[in-house]
Amino acid sequence: MQTARKVLTPDALAMLQTIADTGSFAAAARALGMVPSALTYRVRQMEDALDVLLFDRSSRQAVATQAGLELLREGERLLQEIDAVANRVKRVATGWEPQFTIAVDAIIAKATVMELCERFLEGAPPTRIRLRDETLSGTLEALTSGQADLALGVADLTQNAALHSHLLGEVRFVFVVAPHHPLADATEPLCDEELRQHRAIAVADTISRGRGMTFGLLGGQDVLTVATMQDKLDAHIRGLGCGFLPESMVVDHLATGRLVTRSTVRATRVVSLNYAWRASSSTPGRALQWWLDVLGSATTRAALLQRHRGV
Incomplete structure (x- = not known):
C-alpha cells in the first residue's frame, strides 16, 4: 500500500480541489483532461493511504466528508506555502516579487491607486499587482496575516516590531444626511439621544476573526451595514440613514x-491613517521599493486621501 507521503503530492491535492470545485468526479476528469477511472483510482489510493473516506459517493455528486474537508483546507494551505517558496526563490534571483499584493482600505481614493498601478505597470516589471479591498481592522489583518505586502489606510496602528509604517495623512469626518432626511431640519447640535432614533449607515469591517472596529455607532441604534464606502455614500444620498463620511468624499x-x-454634540473626528509593510532583515523587493518611493511624495499621499472627485 502507498504511504501518505507518496500519494499526497501537490498535483494530487490540486486534483482533490478540482473535484470539490466541480462537484463530481466526471466533471473534474473533464477539467483535468483525465480518464474518469484514472482519477477515481488516484483518489482511492489516497483514501487507502490515509485509511479514510474523502468523498461520499452515495449520490451523483462528489460531496467531501469531514475528513475530506480537512484535507482540502490543509491542502490549500500547503499549496500556498509551495507557491510562496517558489516566489521567494524567484525574488532572490531577480529582485522583483512575482506578485505584489496591496490591501487598500475603503477610505482610500481608488482612482489614485489605479493611476499609481498604471505608472508601475508602464515599466513592464515581472511583477503581478493584486489589489485587495479591505475596511478598518481588515486592512491591517491582510498585512499581518501575510495576505498583503503593503497596506494603505491603516488606522490605530499599534507598535509592532514585525511592521514598518509611515503616516499617510489625516482624514476629517463630517456628519451628513440627505436633504430629505428628518435630521436635515433638526435643531443643532444633534445630541446622541436624537441620533439614536435614526438609522446609521456603517461599512462592514473586513476582519476575518474577532469583532472588528466600529466608529460613530450608538448603543441601541438601528444600523444598515454595507460592503464599501461607495455603498455608504449611496445610502446617505438616498436618505437611508445618517452618519459620518470623509469630508473629501462628500465635498462635491x-x-x-x-x-x-449637521453639527453634533460629539467632537469632529479626525483620523490619522498610515501605510505599512512587513519588516524584513533582507533588502526590500524592487516592487515594494517602488511603492515606498512613490509614497514618499506628499502630493501622492494627499491624493490617496483626498481625490474622491467623481465618486
Missing part, C-alpha cells in the same frame, strides 16, 4: 445639495 455632493452637514 455638499456643493450640489445632494447632502447636507
Whole structure:
C-alpha cells in the first residue's frame, strides 16, 4: 500500500480541489483532461493511504466528508506555502516579487491607486499587482496575516516590531444626511439621544476573526451595514440613514445639495491613517521599493486621501 507521503503530492491535492470545485468526479476528469477511472483510482489510493473516506459517493455528486474537508483546507494551505517558496526563490534571483499584493482600505481614493498601478505597470516589471479591498481592522489583518505586502489606510496602528509604517495623512469626518432626511431640519447640535432614533449607515469591517472596529455607532441604534464606502455614500444620498463620511468624499455632493452637514454634540473626528509593510532583515523587493518611493511624495499621499472627485 502507498504511504501518505507518496500519494499526497501537490498535483494530487490540486486534483482533490478540482473535484470539490466541480462537484463530481466526471466533471473534474473533464477539467483535468483525465480518464474518469484514472482519477477515481488516484483518489482511492489516497483514501487507502490515509485509511479514510474523502468523498461520499452515495449520490451523483462528489460531496467531501469531514475528513475530506480537512484535507482540502490543509491542502490549500500547503499549496500556498509551495507557491510562496517558489516566489521567494524567484525574488532572490531577480529582485522583483512575482506578485505584489496591496490591501487598500475603503477610505482610500481608488482612482489614485489605479493611476499609481498604471505608472508601475508602464515599466513592464515581472511583477503581478493584486489589489485587495479591505475596511478598518481588515486592512491591517491582510498585512499581518501575510495576505498583503503593503497596506494603505491603516488606522490605530499599534507598535509592532514585525511592521514598518509611515503616516499617510489625516482624514476629517463630517456628519451628513440627505436633504430629505428628518435630521436635515433638526435643531443643532444633534445630541446622541436624537441620533439614536435614526438609522446609521456603517461599512462592514473586513476582519476575518474577532469583532472588528466600529466608529460613530450608538448603543441601541438601528444600523444598515454595507460592503464599501461607495455603498455608504449611496445610502446617505438616498436618505437611508445618517452618519459620518470623509469630508473629501462628500465635498462635491455638499456643493450640489445632494447632502447636507449637521453639527453634533460629539467632537469632529479626525483620523490619522498610515501605510505599512512587513519588516524584513533582507533588502526590500524592487516592487515594494517602488511603492515606498512613490509614497514618499506628499502630493501622492494627499491624493490617496483626498481625490474622491467623481465618486
